[in-house]
Amino acid sequence: MNVPETxxxxxxxxxxxSKARSTEFQYDWIPNIPGIDGDHKLFRELFxxxxxxxxxxxxxxxxxxxxxxxxxxxxxxxxxxxxxxALPPSRVPQSLPQLExxxxxxxxxxDDTALIETMAAGLPSAPDERRAPLGAxxxxxxxxxxxxxxxxxxxx
Numbered sequence: 395m396n397v398p399e400t401x402x403x404x405x406x407x408x409x410x411x412s413k414a415r416s417t418e419f420q421y422d423w424i425p426n427i428p429g430i431d432g433d434h435k436l437f438r439e440l441f442x443x444x445x446x447x448x449x450x451x452x453x454x455x456x457x458x459x460x461x462x463x464x465x466x467x468x469x470x471x472x473x474x475x476x477x478x479x480a481l482p483p484s485r486v487p488q489s490l491p492q493l494e495x496x497x498x499x500x501x502x503x504x505d506d507t508a509l510i511e512t513m514a515a516g517l518p519s520a521p522d523e524r525r526a527p528l529g530a531x532x533x534x535x536x537x538x539x540x541x542x543x544x545x546x547x548x549x550x
Contacts (some may be wrong), residue, residue, distance in 0.1 A: 446472035
């Protein structure tokens with residue numbers, strides 16, 4: 395019997411695949427510097443520290459979902475390359491207004507109302523919900539949270 399993969403298993407599989415990918419750099423222009431081996435370990439380490447902002451992999455999600463980040467350009471490029479990060483448990487909304495703020499932040503970190511409304515207009519909604527599709531979507535998500543918290547957290 396084929397058992398469906400859990401979200402944690404899927405995240406682990408994606409992380410493993412991401413770690414298997416690599417980027418090659420040509421260091422032909424770098425002169426021979428005493429004390430640096432032929433593999434240029436120092437340069438690879440400096441690149442890694444700069445690319446991921448010195449963050450450990452287990453801190454990626456907290457930084458990605460940090461409400462204080464108003465512009466994704468503030469984040470190190472390596473964080474944006476992360477294929478999938480689950481919402482940290484401490485960031486899971488505990489009320490409908492928190493859920494609405496989180497969903498607005500998923501669309502636009504700068505709270506650009508026009509952009510958020512334009513994007514939210516594409517959400518599935520009933521005819522009576524067309525005036526506030528994001529609010530209606532948030533209410534349906536919140537109803538789901540009350541019925542099936544595991545599914546709700548997985549969808550976030």
